[in-house]
Amino acid sequence: MIGITAYGAYLPRYRLTAKMINEAWGRPGGRGEKAVGYFDEDSLTMGLSAAYRCLSGDGIEKAEALYFASTTSPFKEKLASTEMAMILNLSPEARTLDIGYSLRSGTSALLTAIETVKAGSLDSAMVVASDCGRLEVPGGFNEAAWGDGAAAVAVGRENVLLNLLDHYCYSDELTHFWRRADDHYVKSEDVRFPQVMGYARIMETAIGNILKKTGYKPTDFAKVVVDAPDPRSHQALMRKFGFDPKIQVQDPLLGVTGSLGAAHPLVMLVPALQGVKPGDKILLASYGDGSDVLAFEATDAFSAFQKGDDFNALLGRKEVISSYTKYLGFKKTFETEFQDYYSSISALFRERDRFSRLLGGKCKNCGYITTLALRVCPSCRKKDQFENIRLTRRGVVFTFTQEWYFPSPEPPTTLAVVDLERGGRIYCQMTDCSDPGIVKIGMPVEVTVRKYHEALDLPHYYWKCKPVYA
C-alpha cells in the first residue's frame, strides 16, 4: 500500500477583505476575504510552516525526499527544496526537487512522490505545496480572489492513511492565467472563454475519464476535492456530475482563504479529511494547464489517526490587516525604507547548524546549552565539547523590547529573549504580532522560520517567535 501518511495545512494569520480592497479603489460592496502572508513570509517559509504542521522531529528528518511545488518560489535559479531540506534537517542524501509553473504543480508533485515510492526508489517523501505573493496588479479584477497558503503531505509505504487507488492526468494548452519569466503580476485575458472552454471543458473531461477508467460512480466518493478559479464554475462542475454539495463536495474556500495557487488542492484536502472513515473514497483534482485527478481510499489506519490541530482552528486564528495600504507594504508594492544589510555567504554556510537548523549545542562536559556558534563553553570553559541537539520550538518570553525606529512595514519590531521549553535561549524578532500591547514577560511563544532581509540579493531565513494564539 502506498499513499499519504500525514498531512497539514498552513494559513498565514492575516486577512484582507474584498470590502477593504473596494473601499481603497472607490468601489462599492465586496464579499469574502483572503489569507495574506505577513511581510516576512514567502512561499518557502509558509512551506516550512506547513511541513511542521504535517510532521515533527524524526518524522520530518527521516523523509527521503522533499518535493516543493510553487509558482512563487523565491528563486528562479536555486532549489527552494534544498534550502528547506537543510532547514528541516533532512539527510543530505534526501532527494530535492522543485516543481512549479502551474497551479497543477501541487498535485503533480504529490503524484510524482507516490510514483517514486511505488517504483521502489524511495520509502518516503514529503511534498510541500506553497504559494505566496501570487498577485494581480493592484486594483485588478482578481485582487480579492488570490491568497497565500501552503500544505504539506507525507508519502510512504508504511502507516498509509490514504491509499492511492488510481489517477488520471490530462494536459491541455489553454491560456487562462500566465506570467512571463519577468512578470511580477499574473495576467489573464477574457473571463468567460477560459471558464467555459478552459475549466468546465477540461475538468469535465478529466473527472469523466477517471470515472470511466476506474469504473467508480460519482456517488462512490465520500469527498470530492476539486480546485476552481471561481465559486460559480465550481458549483456548475459539481452539478454536472451530481456530487452532493452538502455531503460530498469540499467547499473550495475561495471567499475564505482566496485561491492559494499551487497549494490550493492540497489545502482543500485537509478540511475534507475531517470525519473521513476507513474505506471512504476521496477524489482530488487540480486545475492548471490541464488537470491531475487522484482517487484515494482511506485505510484502517485512519480511525487511529489523531490530528492535534484541526483546520477550523487554523482558520479561526486570524486577524484582518488594519489597512489596504499596509497590505501593499507587506507585498512590497511600493518602495519602503531601504537598508543595506550585511551578510556573508561563507558565514551562512558555516553557521547553518545553529542559525538555519535551530540545532543547539550541548556541552558534553557540563550540559550547558548554547544557541550561538561557539567553540568554547562559556560555563565550564572547555573547548570543542558542544554536540548538536534538537531544540523545542516552544518557549516563554524572558524579557523583550519594542523598536519603533527600526525600519519595518509594521512597527514596532518586537525583540524577545525566549527560553525554550527543554533548554536553550534565543533572542529574535517576534512576528504575527500587530498589537504590541499583548507582549508580556512570561507569554508562551512558538518559534518559526521567517525572512529577515535580502542582503546580497539573497533571502535570509532565521528564527522568529510568535504568540501562541488561542
Place this chain on the structure above:
Amino acid sequence: MSVDFKDKIAIVGAGCTRFAENFGMSYGDMLAEACFQAFEEAGVGPEDIDGAWLSTAFVDGSAMKGRSGMDLAEPVALFDIPITRVSNFCASGGNAFREACLGLLSGVNDVVLAAGAEKQRDRPPQKSLVKMMVVAQHQFLQKGETAAGQFAVYATRHMEKYGTKLEHFCMVSHKNHTHGVKNPIAQYRQEIPMETIVNSPMVAYPINLLCSCPTTDGAAAAVLVRAEDAKNFNKDYVLVKAQELIVNSGWDLPFFDPRYDFSHFPSTRLAAQRAYQMAGIKDPVNEIDLAEVHDCFAPVELIVYEDLGFCKEGEGKHFIEEGRSTAEGDLPVNISGGLESCGHPVGASGIRMIYEITRHLQGKAEERQVKNAKIGLAHNIGGPCAITSLTILGAP
C-alpha cells in the same frame, strides 16, 4: 595579582570640547582643542608626552578617523612615541585612561596622554542608531534592535521584577536635564518638564526619546604623571584611587546565555566590588561625594544605583524618587547633566566624566560645584552591558 592604582597616578591636566553638533570642527579639530586644553593646564606641549592612548569606539561614521593611534598623532603633532587606539564600546574612554595609568605604573612612560574623540554628526542620527546594527553586524543576531533596545531588555525585566515604572526612568532623565542647565559644555542646557519626558515618543519600549542620549560630537583629554611628579606639573592635581575594567560576556552572548537575569549588570557589580576594595571604600553612599554614571538611556542609571551599591537591589526607584542623586541629594549623580544632556560621543564620554570629576575635586566646577567634593566616581557600561569601566578619583 591585581595592580594597585591607589594614590600612584595623578591627573595634572584635563580638557574637553563642547559636546554638541560640532558641525564646524572635524574629528582632528576636536582632539586638538581638548588635548591643548589639557596640555596648557599641565604646563606641557605635545613634545613632552612620551606615550598616548586614543579612544574612539566607532570609525565608520567619521571617514575612518580614529582607527589607529595615527589619528591622534596627526592633529595634535604628537610624533615619535607609542600611540595606541583603544576601542571597547562605551568603556573606550575609561579603557584608554586605564592603559595610560598602566604605562606610568610599569615605568615605561613618564608623561602620558589619554584622549578620546567621536564624530557622530557627520551623518544623520537615524543612521548612527540603526545603521550599525544593520550594515556592519552579523546577518541574523540581534537583527531588528538598535542601541536603545540593547538596554531596554534590562529595563523591561527590572520593571517586571521590582515594580519599577516608566516614570522612574523619566525622573532620572528629568534630574539630569535639570543638572545639565549649568554645564557650559553640554549639548542640551534646558530643563525639561516631567510631563514632556513621560509623553515623548517611544524609541525602544520602555525607553522613550527623552530618556535617550542624543548623538553628539566631542573630544576630551587628560595628561597623567606619577603622583610623586605631580607637583612639578600642576599643584592642583587629582589622584587616581582605583581603576577597574571588567568584560564579563560578549556582544551576542548576554542575549543567548540562559544564566543572564537582565535585572542588573554583572560587569558593573564586579567592577564596583573590586574598585571599592582598591580605593578602601566600604560605604559608597557616604564616602563618595559625586558620581558620573552611564546614562546613555535613563533606565541604565537607575539600575546602576543598585549595582554600585548606592542602594539595595530593586530599590533604584526609591533612590531616584527620594531625590538622593540630585545636586542637593546625599550623592549627586551626573551633576554634569550626564549623557542625557551632554550627549554621548562614545570614545570621548569616559574621559569627559574624568574631566568633570577632576574639576569638582579641584573646586573649579563653577556653578555646578559639589561642595567639599573629595571623592568622585566615573562609570561607563557598554557593549550590551558586558563591559564596565570604573574610575575613582580623589583630592590629594
